[in-house]
Amino acid sequence: MTKNPTQQKPGSTAQKGAAGAKTTGTPAVKAAPANIGFLGMLRWAWRQLTTMRVALILLLILALAAIPGSLLPQRIQDPIRVSTFIEENGAWGEFLDRVQLFDVYSSIWFSSVYILLMISLVGCVLPRTNQHWKAMRQDPPRAPRRLSRMPGYQTFRLAVDPDAGTDRPSATAAAGGSGAADSAAGGPGDSAAAGQSLLGRAQQRLKKQGYRTVRLDDHIAAERGYLRETGNLVFHASLLLLVVTMAVGSLFGYSGQRVLVEGDTFTNSLVSYDSFEPGTYFDASRLDDFRLRLNSFESTFDDQATGSQFGQPRSFEADITEFHEGRETRHLLEVNQPIRVGGTGVYLTGNGYAPVFTTRDSQGTVTFSGPVVFIPQPEASGYGSRGVVKVPDAEPDQLGFVGFLLPTAGLNDNGELISRFAELRNPYVVMNVYRGDLGLDDGIPQSVYELEADDMVQVTDASGSPVTLEMAPGETVELPDGLGSITLEGVDRFVALDIRHNPTQGLMLVLSIFLLIGLGLSLFVPRRRMWVRVTDREVEVAALARGEDPRSEHAAKDLALELQD
Amino acid sequence: MDVNIELATWSNLLIYSAMAVYAIAFIAYAFDLFGGRTLNSAAGGRKATAAVAASAGGGRVRRTARTSSSVAVLDPETATGPAADAGSGGGSGAAGDAAEAGSGGAVTSARTRSRRLARVGTALTALALLLHVAAIVTRTLSVMRVPWGNMMEYALTASALAGIVYLVVLKFRDVRYLGTFVAGAILITLGLCITVFYTPAAQLIPALQSYWIYIHVPIAILSTALLSISAALAVFQIVKAATEARATPRWLRFMERVPASGNIEQVSYRIAAVGFVTWTFTLIAGAVWAEVAWGRYWGWDTKEIWTFVVWVVYAAYLHARATRGWGPTKVAVLNLIGFASVVFNFSIVNVYFNGLHSYSGL
Numbered sequence: 050m051t052k053n054p055t056q057q058k059p060g061s062t063a064q065k066g067a068a069g070a071k072t073t074g075t076p077a078v079k080a081a082p083a084n085i086g087f088l089g090m091l092r093w094a095w096r097q098l099t100t101m102r103v104a105l106i107l108l109l110i111l112a113l114a115a116i117p118g119s120l121l122p123q124r125i126q127d128p129i130r131v132s133t134f135i136e137e138n139g140a141w142g143e144f145l146d147r148v149q150l151f152d153v154y155s156s157i158w159f160s161s162v163y164i165l166l167m168i169s170l171v172g173c174v175l176p177r178t179n180q181h182w183k184a185m186r187q188d189p190p191r192a193p194r195r196l197s198r199m200p201g202y203q204t205f206r207l208a209v210d211p212d213a214g215t216d217r218p219s220a221t222a223a224a225g226g227s228g229a230a231d232s233a234a235g236g237p238g239d240s241a242a243a244g245q246s247l248l249g250r251a252q253q254r255l256k257k258q259g260y261r262t263v264r265l266d267d268h269i270a271a272e273r274g275y276l277r278e279t280g281n282l283v284f285h286a287s288l289l290l291l292v293v294t295m296a297v298g299s300l301f302g303y304s305g306q307r308v309l310v311e312g313d314t315f316t317n318s319l320v321s322y323d324s325f326e327p328g329t330y331f332d333a334s335r336l337d338d339f340r341l342r343l344n345s346f347e348s349t350f351d352d353q354a355t356g357s358q359f360g361q362p363r364s365f366e367a368d369i370t371e372f373h374e375g376r377e378t379r380h381l382l383e384v385n386q387p388i389r390v391g392g393t394g395v396y397l398t399g400n401g402y403a404p405v406f407t408t409r410d411s412q413g414t415v416t417f418s419g420p421v422v423f424i425p426q427p428e429a430s431g432y433g434s435r436g437v438v439k440v441p442d443a444e445p446d447q448l449g450f451v452g453f454l455l456p457t458a459g460l461n462d463n464g465e466l467i468s469r470f471a472e473l474r475n476p477y478v479v480m481n482v483y484r485g486d487l488g489l490d491d492g493i494p495q496s497v498y499e500l501e502a503d504d505m506v507q508v509t510d511a512s513g514s515p516v517t518l519e520m521a522p523g524e525t526v527e528l529p530d531g532l533g534s535i536t537l538e539g540v541d542r543f544v545a546l547d548i549r550h551n552p553t554q555g556l557m558l559v560l561s562i563f564l565l566i567g568l569g570l571s572l573f574v575p576r577r578r579m580w581v582r583v584t585d586r587e588v589e590v591a592a593l594a595r596g597e598d599p600r601s602e603h604a605a606k607d608l609a610l611e612l613q614d
Numbered sequence: 615m616d617v618n619i620e621l622a623t624w625s626n627l628l629i630y631s632a633m634a635v636y637a638i639a640f641i642a643y644a645f646d647l648f649g650g651r652t653l654n655s656a657a658g659g660r661k662a663t664a665a666v667a668a669s670a671g672g673g674r675v676r677r678t679a680r681t682s683s684s685v686a687v688l689d690p691e692t693a694t695g696p697a698a699d700a701g702s703g704g705g706s707g708a709a710g711d712a713a714e715a716g717s718g719g720a721v722t723s724a725r726t727r728s729r730r731l732a733r734v735g736t737a738l739t740a741l742a743l744l745l746h747v748a749a750i751v752t753r754t755l756s757v758m759r760v761p762w763g764n765m766m767e768y769a770l771t772a773s774a775l776a777g778i779v780y781l782v783v784l785k786f787r788d789v790r791y792l793g794t795f796v797a798g799a800i801l802i803t804l805g806l807c808i809t810v811f812y813t814p815a816a817q818l819i820p821a822l823q824s825y826w827i828y829i830h831v832p833i834a835i836l837s838t839a840l841l842s843i844s845a846a847l848a849v850f851q852i853v854k855a856a857t858e859a860r861a862t863p864r865w866l867r868f869m870e871r872v873p874a875s876g877n878i879e880q881v882s883y884r885i886a887a888v889g890f891v892t893w894t895f896t897l898i899a900g901a902v903w904a905e906v907a908w909g910r911y912w913g914w915d916t917k918e919i920w921t922f923v924v925w926v927v928y929a930a931y932l933h934a935r936a937t938r939g940w941g942p943t944k945v946a947v948l949n950l951i952g953f954a955s956v957v958f959n960f961s962i963v964n965v966y967f968n969g970l971h972s973y974s975g976l
Contacts, residue, residue: 384821558902
């Protein structure tokens, strides 16, 4: 938005300048005046940026810019979905990727909007803080000459002898202005004294109501609601600091994931993580030194409810032992019950079944034995889970099994095998077998949940159709062609843990609380100026709302009534 | 795991009963707002009010009249002019004062529209709300947990709160012109609850089992209720402003019974301001809960994104009010955009978007 005027032709600059002068006062963003030089241009841009108008437009753009992140898959949530999306959508997907629509919240365009907003905020908050600081140390401003122009205005005759109960003054509505009974009596000395005493009372009352007051020769000036602006500034400053703190936290924090099968132990060091995302300035040597062992995991699902609620999870409970600084602590880890070790949080983010397999070659020698993590498939019912068993030590060929676990196997109306319930009531594993080269020796890391079947062929039976193995726990199936056998020993449980550290989290909370308090003050504390003036025999009470204040006119009326009593 | 099926059935029956009563309230309110009988009596009313104003001005303004002056008036003729001091209630308070002062006579018959139907509507709305709340209570008792564990329960509770907010506002301002829309909107919401959103009574999924469900969700529901009332007022404000600017078309004649757009704007703004604070609280409490449940306070989950969008739009609304060049109608449109985002966040995001907040139970 800051065009360098030196790049423009002199003629066009002059025209622009003239246009700029003409549009003064219109609500649209003004064009820059000509011939102000680069610095002048910057100053102009700064002034524009810090106007409410521009801040408002930036806010609206920010809201709009945040939306695509909810419509398209985002890398921060699900990088795999993003890559499938790009593959499926070809050039269009690549274009979306190039304009950073899969990384909306770290994109240049999103960042620039909120950074501009932050700058605009600074440019607004700093001068206002300065102003407010001065205003707080100054007396409330003197009464303007014509108080009757104020929105809340009351006037009444000064009662000189307060004991004369019969002819008390009456208030008149400012606009009505129709006269009240004239109760003039007594000399000018009396009236001056009465005026001073009324001002004294007025000042006392205003002070009691929390006004800051100053007594001037013929009037009281009062102001209240400084907290409104204080709250406003606290809110905006907290917001600024919140964004900065958020950024700092992500620079120094880390997050990692780890899958643990019952009986496994996790040691908090880089090599133990399945995946790890450090902040830019994260230092691996500062990982908290602790170990966690998953003793057991239990889950329950609803078998009472009807309709969509049937089969919904009701509890996930992991029994975990923590080893930290020579102490052992037992924890019950649940979804809303993280374990906190030092500054690190351990969260239960997933769980599932890990069937235990044993494979033997044709001689009966064990080639593989242990639990294999099967991932619950979102599209499958009742925790139907998919997993891969890789047996590199099998002879003569390496073997790979792609399996599907049905915790409570049953047939649906179409006669297909499905899982009816998420608990292990009738577990059943269905598998296909592949033989060949697993590709584990290439040095290229591969997923433990996928079979790289490029160099493998599916094992078939005598008739040439693919072999499908079906096993319940305890059952053993012989493979064709002397490939040996596989046994389903049982089914263990696993949990997926998120291990995270964010050093600025606590500060974020503190700032959020300040933000909320500041917001409340800035919206609900009425800010108002009041004046009470006595001239000759007339008393004027006026109120001026500064910002939203529904009660300012009543405040003037109330004070006028109180002062007459 | 226990669910008291009998109580759950009672709850559904109570929802149906509440719907029936809301429907009658809706009709009563609609006749009050749109009924044609007194639409042409504006001229007579204006004269009478002037008399009230004169007499009130001559006498002392009693402090008792103070509270009523903040009350918006349904009939525009009493809202305009110096009579604003005398306030609503058909100026009966001011008229009484005038009679006491002995300076005014024939003003006690100030012609205000008989609003019997509006009173009936309000009474029925209150009754329907009782049934509605009873439905929530029985639902709660049937599962012995908070009544906002899924989309249906959220809508059930939010609509009841919207009704309560409406009645509370009614204590301060005569906003009965909103009644048709409040009763109608609650009726539609309950209809959705018992059909498309319907979820059988059951226990909570583990992700919702936290004391934060007592803090984060009810405030979110309250915000939704507040912002919905504010948005309804904003609609009236926009239409009223349009009829103020030029001649009122015939089918909008009922808008003459609605107070000046400036008055509506103030009420709408104040409710939205409270709603914005509660929404901010919702957002912060949600972030704290997200840290406990998922390990991070903010992760741009779809629900988080839309909560943020709503927050920013309402922030823009509050700023626009203080910005030169933004007229009240434009500002009110921002309010409506904000509320549209709230509705989108609740409906579309819950049902169609994948995210961590998939609690709709559908």
